[in-house]
Amino acid sequence: MFTKLSFKIGFLFFIFIFIIESILFFVLYTNLANERIEEVMDNLLARGNTHSEVLETNFDESTIEHVGIMESASDFVVVITDEAGNVIIHSDPIEPEMMEVIKHTDYDEISTKGKVVEDRWDDKQYIAADSPVNVDGEHKGHVFMFADTNNVKNVVNELSNQFIFVALMTVGLTIITVFILSRLITHPLIKMKKATEQLSKGKNKVELHTDRKDELGELANSITKLANELDQLKTERNEFLASISHELRTPLTYIKGYADIINRQDITDAEVKEYITIIREESEHLSILIKNLFELAKMDENKFSVQREEVSLCTVIQTVADRVNPAFSDKDITLFVSCPKEIIAFVDPERFQQLLINILDNAKKHSFEGGRVWLKVSQMEQEISITISDEGDGIPKDDLPYIFERLYRVEKSRSRQSGGTGLGLAIAKEIIESHGGHIEAKSEQGEGTSVIIRLTRGGNNE
Ligand SMILES: Nc1ncnc2c1ncn2[C@@H]1O[C@H](COP(=O)(O)OP(=O)(O)OP(=O)(O)O)[C@@H](O)[C@H]1O
Ligand SMILES: [Mg+2]
Structure with a gap:
């Protein structure tokens, strides 16, 4: 006490x-x-x-x-x-x-x-x-x-009596005032303490409704906000874990299924070859998925560091174009690059290449044979924007807001041919955000998709 x-x-x-x-x-x-x-x-x-x-x-x-x-x-x-x-x-x-x-x-x-x-x-x-x-x-x-x-x-005695009476009254009133005052301060504090204890015990919702506008009110609101964020984080984590386990299970089911078939006596050599190919593809997919997940986990822990430097953006883009061109040619897709030579960007070149490759890979995947893809860079007073557009199948309106989420794929049934991991854009988003930039997508189904990256201009002084 x-x-x-x-x-x-x-x-x-x-x-x-x-x-x-x-x-x-x-x-x-x-x-x-x-x-x-x-x-x-x-x-x-x-x-x-x-x-x-x-x-x-x-x-x-x-x-x-x-x-x-x-x-x-x-x-x-x-x-x-x-x-x-x-x-x-x-x-x-x-x-x-x-x-x-x-x-x-x-x-x-x-x-x-x-x-x-x-x-x-x-x-x-x-x-x-x-x-x-x-x-x-x-x-x-x-x-x-x-x-x-x-x-x-x-006379003096009477005066003393009056004084004692008044003094007792004031002491009494003071005690009452002090009691109310301290309750007014400590009562909400006790409530907040209980709420945080509940939070640490795993309860997700805290009720700290307060109309107070003072510091205690602000504190209560902060705790409520924190609890809500924690709750959301937990939900997101659970959803994410559920999707991961699903994503991992699917290829493993394929691998196990085909391995079982191969073990049977009554199949031809040609079938064995085909199934082994499938098993290899699935293993590859699995290892890419795990690599990407690991990448994202590192980003979450802020372990991945961006080493920004002043680079010629066009050089970076040309390197990327050279890397993706063979794959584009395979599908008979033409990649048009337009980039004003003098643009200097303050980025981590390695990460930036990865970001562009992820987006170009999507453009390639969703373009029709003989299609065209554009990569256009323009520089404004405050920012640099990079737009990658294709003439592919586009993204349905309902899916467009979610494509940057982890493991989100428009095509829910994961076909082995088109099946990506659903992490490409999530990684791209993390990368651009760690550069203080922004990414968005515009798409019209049947007409094509444009992904726009915006990066604030500026050098080392940032
Ligand atoms: N240019 C595009 N045209 C049409 N759909 C696209 C395009 N880019 C992305 N999408 C859709 O957005 C979804 C998410 O893209 P994201 O790159 O994150 O995943 P992915 O390509 O399926 O897998 P990963 O990139 O990991 O191999 C894709 O499933 C695809 O349906
Ligand atoms: Mg992708």
């Missing part, structure tokens, strides 16, 4: 707020209490001063008595002394504490104004003020005023 984020945040918050509140309360409390006490003292002194002023005009027995009677009805005690400190009159009984104040007064030093002579309200029974009486510069006596400190204590 103590290691939990909610506790840590909450605790820290609480400590800070508590310290701030304590300082605030302390300052406020001391100020208020002091003000109250001072008020009481000032009152007492003012009362004493009023009496001394009256006595200064009439310092006679009846006035003195009058003052005594007045204070006997009040909460205060008045004691009037002569100039030497002998008590003349007192309104209430004199307590020992009062006597001490009267005795300890310095009667030689007479100020015209009165002053508070006992202000220790917290450990004395009375606070006291002394107002000397001077008639025409002659020192006549003193008016001592006493007030019970219980009054002051009550």
Whole structure:
């Protein structure tokens, strides 16, 4: 529990707020209490001063008595002394504490104004003020005023009670606020933690619906996105594995089937020869398929590195043309190449040749005998485009969007004559994309196909 984020945040918050509140309360409390006490003292002194002023005009027995009677009805005690400190009159009984104040007064030093002579309200029974009486510069006596400190204590106690009440309220509210706040932060985090745990356990879907627009909301959305991508990746991988196993099984079935037939006694030599040819073709197909799959796997792992260099594009294209020409001639297909000599491309020549061969191989495969294939290079301000067009059978509209996918073939039934691996264009796409380029195909059934490769221009600075 103590290691939990909610506790840590909450605790820290609480400590800070508590310290701030304590300082605030302390300052406020001391100020208020002091003000109250001072008020009481000032009152007492003012009362004493009023009496001394009256006595200064009439310092006679009846006035003195009058003052005594007045204070006997009040909460205060008045004691009037002569100039030497002998008590003349007192309104209430004199307590020992009062006597001490009267005795300890310095009667030689007479100020015209009165002053508070006992202000220790917290450990004395009375606070006291002394107002000397001077008639025409002659020192006549003193008016001592006493007030019970219980009054002051009550005022301060009441103030303390109010403060304790408010402090408890604030602490309570702070705890509630902190609790809600930390839940607001940690609750979604806990949900996300659970979701990622589910993901690592193999669950594909996570539900982290959130309308929050803050960082936590963004995090939740990122996790959801990640989970969806992971899910898609898994599906794709499974589909791919299924296709691979199918692709591998087909030639193996042929090989096993024909090997079984050859083993039989009742077949002619000519048949044996024919079947062996088939077995050889199928093995070849299998090894090409495996080679291509391996190629793609390397690309996926980013192990295959493109070593780009500045090359004359036409030289690369001419090498490719020279390589494919014999096969084209076999089918009586003419290959027209047009390439402006000065074009320099920043590519990996080896990979680029492979890419062109894959596309030209398709054009050849799908062209009719005596057909024509064009390879045209053009250079624009930003990019170089290479278009390979044929007059072959074309690609059905429904298949066109998928031809760059792995193992996708338009002709689903894999005939031994036409049967490619369905990886040629997938590899081509990987290659061009690793060059930062783009590939697309346009096709009209019965009219022909064009494959367009676009490559951004630029050299080493890329
Ligand atoms: N020029 C084209 N004309 C008609 N169809 C084409 C053309 N190029 C590609 N296709 C279709 O697209 C599919 C995918 O092509 P891709 O090159 O990836 O596979 P493949 O040629 O069947 O096998 P591989 O190239 O591995 O031997 C092919 O099966 C083919 O039907
Ligand atoms: Mg192909």
